[in-house]
Amino acid sequence: MSTETVTIANLGAEGDGVAHTPAGAVYVPFALPGETVAIARVKNQGTIMSITTPSPDRRAPACRHFGPDAEGGACGGCSLQHYADAPYQAYKRGLVVDALKAKGLDVPVAPLIPAQPGERRRTVFTMRRTEKEMLIGFNQAGSHHIVSIRECPVAVPGIVARLDDIRAIGSALATSADPFRVTVLETATGLDLGFEGIRKLGDKERQAMTRTVLRLKGIARVSHEGEILIEPVKPLISFGGVPVSPAPAGFTQATVAAEEAMAELVLGHLAKAKKIADLFAGAGTFALRLARKAKVHAVEGEAKALAALDLAARNTQGLKPVTVEKRDLFRRPLMVSELKGFDGLVFDPPRAGAEAQVKELARTAVPRIAAVSCNPLTLARDLRVLVDGGYRIDSVTPIDQFLWSSHVEAVALLSREK
Template sequence: MSTQTVTIDRLGSGGDGIAGGPDGPVYVPFTLPGETVAIARVKSHGTVISTSVASPERIAPACPHFGPDGRNGTCGGCSLQHASDALYHAFKRGLVVDALKSKGLTPAVAPLVIARPAERRRVVFTARQTEKALLLGFNQAGSHHIVDIGECPISRPGIVARLEAIRAIAAALATDSQPFRVTVLETLSGLDLAFEGVRKPGDRQRRAVTECVLKLKGIARVTHDGEILIEPQKPLLDFDGVAVSPPPGGFVQATKEAEDAMAALVLGHLSKTKRVADLFSGSGTFALRIARNARVHAVEGDEKALRALDHAARHAQGLKPVTVEKRDLFRRPLMASELKVFDAVVFDPPRAGAEDQCRELARSGVKTIAAVSCNPVTLARDLSILTAGGYRIAGVTPIDQFLWSSHVEAVALLQK
């Protein structure tokens, strides 16, 4: 380890400040461009000791758990609470612009659709039982240390208000001191808690969880590795008037506000289409909305998510026909010959993107595509494949739903 003084040049893609040097970049968390800081350096990582020049874009963080002086350690849930809105929003939009430029793409990129505090309805906590109490919070950045939280400004008030209830249920389920995860989803009927990584509960733990939940209010369902332990109320989400019960721990957009913004862009682009394929459809975030105006074929590899979509479509009023197909689109993308019956395609893949599927789309005659992505790098790769196949990018909109983090969503609209 060495001590040196550096000036921060820019923010890296992970949100750390980056200082240039003769032997390569140094990454310094919790710093901003233009700041001069003394750091303790280990290889390419620096820890701030003191700041001699602070950025005018630096603001006080919203959460006492944030930063090197955070309560109980540095919570790794956020990385940019110290940046002004202007700097932070430019950083998020820049992640999308830069990724596109790296593939030679320069489409119109709209201003960032911003996220606000208290919007996150889906949060993944880490928990661990200790001799004194159950810890519930987020891992410290680059560490297995759990920062036990008492508040969380990004999360919905309905989640924050029930942190003690979540702790009590987690404590009833824990059998040892190993860390485990709990995905908390706020639904219309209460919190949906999905536990993973904890040892399979025995009869004693099952009874304890049941007794605990029955004493509490606002808990819709508790599951362990997909198995329902107790379900006082079926968890329900509203996809534009269609009620959907998502599978335990299944993928749901992290904020309703971002989901609505994405859906508005997709639906506006598909307003004149008659038959649409929704690829990587999940539980129907887009498919069920699109079905108000067009026939939809939803394709998804997760059987439980597809079952939730199918059930919702069958019990909804006023929808055009919705068909479903279980299919691993990474191994078996829809071929160009299969795509010819559709006049539009929507795809919203995991972070790995949809490379092979885009190669088939590029060979197809599908006129309209809406690409939704949580990873600007793989989105840029996929769009470069589509543009090489004759598609024009009408526009790209970056969307924030992971406030004060380095993650950003984007919706790209294309025409053949």
């Protein structure tokens, strides 16, 4: 370990400050561009010892668990609470701009649609039982150390207010001192808790959990590894007014505001389409909204998510026909011949993107495509394929869903001339 003073040139892709030194780039968490900081350096990682010249964009963090001086260690849930709004939002938009430019796509990028504190309805916590207490929180960045939290300005108040209740349920289920995870989703009917990683869960733990849940009230469902342990009331969320009961610990957009912003862009772009394909459809975020005005074919590889979509479509009056297909689009993308007849398409893949699928899409005549992504790098790669196939990028809109992190969503709208 060595100690030195460096100047931070920019923020890296993970939100760390980057100092360019004769020995190469050094990454310094919690540092901001323009700052001069004294660091303890190990290889290419630096830890702030003191700040000689602070940035005018530095501000006090919103949470006691953030930063190098946080009691109990720095929570790894956020990396940019100390950055003022305007440069923070410019940084996130820049991640999308830079990814597109790296693929030779010099297209207009809209201003970032910002996120606000208290919006995160879906949060994944790490839990572990110790001799003194039940820990619930987030791992410190680059560490297995769990920072047990008492507040979280990012999460919806309905989750923060129930942290002690989630602790109690986790304590009833824990069978050892090993860490495990819980996905917490706020639904219209109560919290949906999906636990993963508890070893040798037995009748004793299940019975203790049941007693705890019935005593606490306000818990819609508790599951473990996809198995429903107790469901006092079916958890329900709404996709454009269509009630859906998601699969246990299933994927949903992390905030309602970001989901609605994405949906508005997608629905506006595909407003005139009569037959739409929704690829990587999940539980129906877009498909069920689109079905208000168009026939929709929803394709998804996760059976439980697809079943939730199908059930919601069947039980909702006023929708156009919705068909579903379970299919691994990474291994078996829809081919050109299968996409004939669709006049609109939306795809929203995992972080890996939709490389195999867009190679087929680029050869189709589908007039309008909406591409939704949580990874600017794979989005840019996929858009390059579509542009090379003759599509025009009409707009790209970055959307902040993971406040004070380095993650950013984007919606790209494309069209093909007749």
